[in-house]
Amino acid sequence: MPRAALTILLIVFTCWSCGSSDSKTKEKQEPIIKLKEGPKPVSIADQLEPKIEDIERTEWQNPDYILDYLGDLSGKTVADVGAGAGYFAFKLARTAEKVIALDIDPKALEYIESQKEIVGDWSSNIEARLTPPDVPNLLSDEVDLVLIVNTYSYIPNKETYFPRLLEGLKPGGKLIIVDFKIEDIPVGPANEFKTAPKEVRSALRKANFKRIDINEDNLKYQYIISAEKR
Template structure:
C-alpha cells in the first residue's frame, strides 16, 4: 500500500509578520472575520479551528523543503499536466501562493515571458530559497514576496491568476487571506486551487489534507468568487477554477 504523504503548504500558525497598530476599522473587520471560525479540541492532523464545517489542517514548514523538490514529484503528481491546464498567457501576472522553494514558480516563469510570477510565502527561509533559485535560473520575471498569515501583500488589481497547490486547506486564516487575494485579482481574474480529491477514498492522503469540490466552492463563494470549472486530469488531485 502506498504511504500516506502529508502535503506541504506554507501558510499556517506562524506569527504575523506585519508591523504597525491596527485601526479601529481593521480591528472591527478582524472581529467580524474571527466570528466565522469555531474552535474545538484539535484532531491528530488539525489545529482545532473550524471554517465552513472543515477543520483546518496542520502545516509543515521550511524544514520539509526537500519534499517539495523531490525528483519523483513530476511523475507522481503529473505537474506537467497541471501547467498545461493553467493555459497561461505570455503577459499574465501570476501569484504562486505558498510558493515554497519555487517548484511551480520557476516552471511557470517561461510561460509568461512578458508577465511575472509573484512567489508569495510567509517564511523568510523560503524567500531566501526563492531568491537563490531566481539568481541560479536567471528568472528575471520572478519576484519573491514575503506575506503574512492574513495578507499575501499583493497590490490591488495586480494579478491575473492566484495559484495554490496543496496549500489552501492549511491556511490558518482562510477567509482573511482569500479576501486579500480577491482584492489583488484584476476583473475576470482567476483563483486556481489544486487539492487532493476528498471524494476519492483511494487517494492515500490524510483526510484533512484533502478537499472536495463542493467544500472548496462553498469557501470561495464566501469571498465572492464564482465556480468556473474543474479539471480532473491529474492522478490524485483536482484543479478547481474560480473567477472574480
C-alpha cells in the first residue's frame, strides 16, 4: 500500500476513535435515573394564612344564621363548649367582649393559640381553656351565653354537667345547643350517636333551665335549642 494512503487511513481511524470515546464519555455522564421535581416552596403568605375557616363545613352548617340567632354579643362573655379548632370561637370573637373556648383536647387548644398569633390582635379576646369531659369548668356567673355545637351527645353525665353549666351562666344568661337531626342526612354521625330534641329539652328541664325552645325549621340538617337561666 502506498505510504500516502496508509497515512490517510491512520488519520481517519484516529478521528473515529476519539469521537467514539467522547460519545461513550457523554453517555456515562448522563444520570441513569432522573429525579422527579420536588414540592414547590411554600410562600410566606401561605405560611401565615390562618386556618380558622372550613369552607366545606360552612356550606352545610350555615354559621351566619346561627350567629344571627345568638343576637347582639357586644359586651358579653361567651363560652364555646367543644370548641375544637375554633371554628365558632373566632367568629364569636369578632363581636363578643370575651370568648372562652372550652375543649377536652389540649392539642385543639394549642391550635387555637397558634391561629390567634397569625390572625392578630382582634382575636386576643379568646381564652383557650382545658376542661374535663363532664365538667363545664366555668366560674359561677362567669358567662352571658353558652354555645354548644355538634357536641351535646358526647357530653357524659349530663345530669350533673348541665346543673353546673347553669351555675356558670349569669342571671338571664342563655344556652344555645345546635345538633344534628335524627334523619338520613349527608353530614354528622350515625343516627345512633344523635340525641332527639325532646330528650335534650327533658335534660335541660331537670337541670332547671327555663324558657326552653326547639327550632327544627331554619337549619337544613340541624335543630337549635335555646334555654335561659331565671
